């Protein structure tokens with residue numbers, strides 16, 4: 706049984722003080738939840754403060770991006786060593802906003818994913834089709850390419866460790882959520898693709914989470930699908946009560 710995994714992606718929201726306020730309001734709401742892995746990805750600036758306020762509650766902290774380079778003349782970048790030294794345990798890689806707005810490629814996703822695993826952090830690797838790609842019936846081709854190239858060269862054991870986030874681009878921040886059937890179909894496809902490349906054992910162990918306008922009102926139905934192992938939540942994670950409701954809806958007993 707895969708443990709549900711629910712992550713907040715705050716994007717470019719919240720100052721350090723606002724992040725700490727969130728932690729104070731959020732932790733009492735989920736203090737009995739031990740059956741869901743809970744992760745918060747704030748801005749880089751708020752990472753140390755959140756590590757400090759969330760660690761005792763067993764809530765992990767993720768970076769929203771990372772450099773594949775260990776150090777050097779890369780202005781504006783943050784290395785895995787810096788994240789590690791700050792107690793950060795995970796990194797979101799290849800979010801569609803990084804791909805669309807900052808030119809990230811599948812090759813870049815691959816380099817970051819490998820470097821993140823080598824450093825002992827957990828990558829949350831984002832994949833997903835645009836609306837045009839879905840309407841042209843290219844969804845599965847796009848997912849296959851993103852998995853094949855993004856995870857190229859990984860061992861089955863490494864695939865077991867990472868988290869794949871299926872985020873249809875047309876559902877991110879738009880209020881348009883994939884139907885549970887659409888999410889389930891894509892997740893089953895992704896798991897099949899992982900199985901054909903890395904073997905059934907790795908594919909069965911790998912958590913595949915859904916992202917795209919997840920809200921308290923739709924979380925339980927999405928999480929109720931067998932291949933949906935959790936959620937990556939943008940807008941609805943900014944409010945402690947609404948994020949706590951999504952976490953609760955993802956608990957195994959509640960699904």
Ligand code: PEP
Pocket residue numbers: 714716872876877878879880916917918919937938939940941
């Ligand atoms: C995201 O940023 O990964 C995301 C899914 O955003 P939202 O929940 O706002 O659609």
